[in-house]
Amino acid sequence: MATVALPILFPFxxxxxxxxxKSSRAAQIVGVLGSASLLAISLFLFIQVNEQGIxxxxxxxxxxxMGITLVVDHLSVIMLIVTSFIVFAISIYAIGFMVGNHKTNKFYIFFFALIMGVNGAFTTGDVFNLYVWFEVILISSFVLIVIGDSKEQLEGGIxxxxxxxxxxxxxxxxxxxxxxxxxxxxxxHLAQILRTSEHSLLINSSTTLFFIAFGIKAAVFPLFFWLxxxxxxxxxxxxxxxxxxxxKVGVYALMRFFTLFFIQDQVFWLNVLLVVAGFTMVVGGMAASAHYDIRRILSYHIISQIGYMIMGLAIFTPLAIAGAIFFMIHNMVAKTNTFLIAGMINKLKGTFYLKDIGGLIKQSPLLAVLFIIPAFALAGVPPLSGFFAKFILFKAGAESEHYAIVAVAVFTAMLTLYSMVKIWNEAFLKESPTKEFSAKGVLLKIPNKLSFIHFLPSIILGLGTVFLGLFAQSVYQFIAEAANQLIDPEIYINTVLNINMQ
Amino acid sequence: MEILLALLVGVLYTTGIYMVLRRSILKFIIGIIFIGNATNLIVFLASGIVAGEPAFVDGSVQNASQMADPLPQAFVLTSVVISFGLVVFALALKLKFFEITGTDDLDQLKKTDN
Amino acid sequence: MNSVILQLATPYVRSLLIFFAFVALLRGHNNPGGGFIGGLLAALAIVFSSFAFDRRPVQRKLKIKPGGYVAMGLVFLLLSFSPSLLKSQMLMEGVWVTIPMGILGELNVGSPLLFDIGVFMAVIGVTLMFFFTLTNRK
Known part of the structure; x- marks a missing residue:
């Protein structure tokens, strides 16, 4: 069954x-073709998982x-598909936007190294191997973040x-x-051992360390400042x-660890997660509404959305976990899309600063439509994906009587709506400012034109969001299966350790 | 032996955290090296240290429970290699940053905060 | 650095280092040694000569650039997967062949050697890359 290793071997x-x-045109073409094949590989794995189980x-x-085991279960395969879908869109996007001194074949090397790390983290069934994949992700993201060598990038990189x-x-x-x-x-094996016997305090120390480590990766409340x-x-x-x-790799790891084997003192840890989730949502949402740089609004917004996923994990019923997974895939697609649109706005206007932007609805109606889809999805307007994700989470919270966190989540949903409406009002509806210099004293560049290749990735992701909303029922069924596997990992343990159930 | 090593881990962590909290980027990296070494020692210590019984070397293992566990050694070797790469990257980043801005002071890194 | 002793000693030390690099490489896998240590020793040989002489001529005289070493190493790593796939074993499972060598006895080679060579090359490349990047200052 070497196909399981393909999501790792192929990027390699x-x-x-x-x-x-050597030629950058060839690199762009290979990048798009490569990520398309990656998508095909994930879909193939999806079919296999559907037929044969884990x-x-x-x-x-x-x-x-004894050895390193690669495991593809329902959750992994969902993550693999969404990852390669996003990667496919971004590899097209890179053609139009990795230009100037950002145009380098080095980008593609580390781009696919990052994908290899992410896919590895999603498929591995071994904790140390997960550490190695995390480092692969880390090193390639270090390089990606400083491509271009500007002063700000180096500072952000540090x-x-x-x-x-x-x-x-x-x-x-x-x-x-x-x-x-x-x-x-x-x-x-860890799950088997930790479920069958009592263990000492050392497990709690270990849980704390893992919680902080994954918390930093996932950017939850007190640990998000790097983002x-x-x-x-x-x-x-x-x-x-x-x-x-x-x-999302951090959230995935939290989900995996806290459902599979960190089940000692579960009540305590779920409460910690619940509190963290609440603060993450509110702090992220409030910070997002205070800013005027689109990228900053969206960055804080990532944090606030992470809170919802942690909330689903913390409620810990099959419905809530399913909601968290649904929210995760919805968020991965829609969030990436909003950043793509931010890039297009920058290309048209030469700045990310909302006060210097305006009148986009007349200048590019297509862009307005493309922005509406992920923005409404993130705000939770039916029939887009975000509505169902939030609905499942709220329902799970109400059913298990976690009313406080549901109230916080509803409040955060309004903050989300506010920041999306802010971008919409400032960038699209408002009249274009007639100044030559921006509020920060930067000369506004001569506007560029956007061609089809610039719009295409956003169209693809937008269709993905619509698809998730329209076919929410069938998507939910598969996700519910994944959630059941997480809550009751007996099948996972038996399959990996090759125990016959008869 | 284990108590001594445990104390050493404590000292390394203390030193590392002190260095990480300094204002210079270079000292921050040195602190990271200290913490990294302390962490590697933890991996060794937690799985029990066995002296003088290397695993699998001569192929004449009498009692597998008495020889050193090879797995933590593999973990530590891997993480040493990884942290080697990370530290070099950090140093290169620091040098580049110093060339462009001429400062090594973390307090000057305020441009991306607001 | 401009030290006559170092410059005179360098050729000998360098050959010694490269010799032991290969010893470590071939001895490795089941015994102490292996690709990583071998690679470090080999890279050390080059680092040593750039300490003794100047860095620039040494860097110029390298027939294969550090990036090339890394790429070749990665190719070898990929190659080391193929024997296990061809024999339809588990991915990355070792495949061993015994070659009779007449009076010399017999030689036992396996696909882990390919893996070790891959690591060896990648480590040389990466170490040199690190070294040249960090020393390349005005």
Whole structure:
């Protein structure tokens, strides 16, 4: 079953191709074709998972729990599909927006290295292997964030690096304690051991370390400060990629760990997660409404949306987990799309600063339509994807009598609506300001024209959002299956450890 | 031995955190190196240290429970390599930043905050 | 740095380092040694000569640029996956062949050697890249 390793091996192959390619036109074409094939691979895996259940691969022929096991279950395959879908859109976007001194084949090498890391993190069934993939993601994102070498980028890069380095060291320390206590790092084996016997306080220390490490990656409330300090500095293509993938890998890891084996003192940890979720939502939402740079509004907005996913995890019923997963895929698609549109606005107006922008609805009606789709989806307007995601979460919260967090979530939804309406009013409806210089004293560039290639990725992602909304029922059924597997991981454990249930 | 090493881990963490909180970027990186080494020692310590019984070297293992566990060694080796790469990247970033701005002071990094 | 002793000693030390790099590489996998250590030793040989002489001529004289080493290393890593796939074993499972060598006995080679060579090259490339980047200052 070597197909399980394809989402990792294929980007690796592409990296080698990009080392050889010299012409940038060829690199762009290979980038689009490569990510399209990646999408095909994920869809193929999806079909296989649907037919055969959880797929596993014991790398090197070492049986689990001895070797590294790659596991593709329902949650993994959902994440793989959404990832490659976003990557496909961004690889098209890069043609139109990685220009000037950002135009370099180095971008594609690290782009696919990042994808390899993300796919690896989604498919691995081993904690140490997850650490390695996190480092792959980290190193490639370091390089991506400073492509272009501007002063701001270097500064953002240093801030991004500082907190994430500490995060991965905490991850390693937690991993060491976990290994010391249980003698294994295979996730299924860990689940089996930690479910059957009482364990000492050391597990709690390990849980704390993992919680902080993944919290930094996922940008939850007290640990998110690296995100707004760095996300607005790189090229908008890179920001869109990061916004779609990076924090979600952290959420995915939290979901995996806290459903599969960190079930000691579960009441306490779920309460911690609940409080963190509430603060993440509100703080992110409020900070978003205070800013006027589109990228900053959207960056804070990522944080506020992470809160919803953590909320689903913290409520911990099958419905809530399903809601969190639905929210995650909805958010990955819509959030990336809003960043793509921010890039287009910048291309038209030469700035991201809302006060210097206006009149876009006359200048480019298509852009307005494209913005409406993800913005309404994020605000939760039916029949788009965000409505169903929020509805499932609210319903799960009300059913399990977590009224406080539901109230916070509703309040945050209004903040979201406010910041989306702000962008809409300022950028699209308002008359275009007639000044020659921006409020920050920067000469506004001569406006560019947008061609079809610039719009195409946003159209693709917009269709994805509409699809998620219209076919919410069938998507939900698959996600509910994934959530059931997470809540009751017996099948996962038995499949990975190859235990016959008869 | 384990108590001594545990104390060493504590000292390394203290030093590392002190250095990380300094204002200079270079000292921050040095702090990260300290914390990284302390973390590697934790991985070793938590899984139990066995002296003088290397795993699998001569192929004549009598009692597998008495020899050193090879897995933590592999973990530490991997993480040492990874942190080698990360530290070099951090240093390169610091040098580039210094060339462009001429400052090594973390307090000057305020441009991206508002 | 301009030290006569260092400059005279460098050729010998360099050959010694490269020799031991290969020893470590071939001995590795089941014994102490392996691609990573070998690669570091080999890179050290080049770093050593750029300490003794100047960095620039050494960098210019390199037949393969550091990036090339990394790329070749990655190719070898990819190649090391293929024997296991061809024999339809698990991915990355070791495939071993024994070649009889007449009076010399027999030689036992396996696909992990390809993996080690890949690591060896990648480590040389990466280390040199690090070294040249960090020393390349005005």
């Amino acid at each position: 192959l592409l990296i080698l191709v990009f080392v050889v390619i 797929l596993t691969l014991n790398v090197g022929g070492w049986e689990a729990p 801030k991004y690096m500082a907190l994430n380095l500490i995060g991965s060291l905490l991850f390693l320390a937690g991993l060491g304690l976990l290994y010391g206590e249980t003698g294994t790092l295979n996730m299924a 707004p300090a760095s996300y607005h500095t790189p090229n908008i293509t890179v920001t869109a990629l990061f916004a779609g993938l990076l924090t």
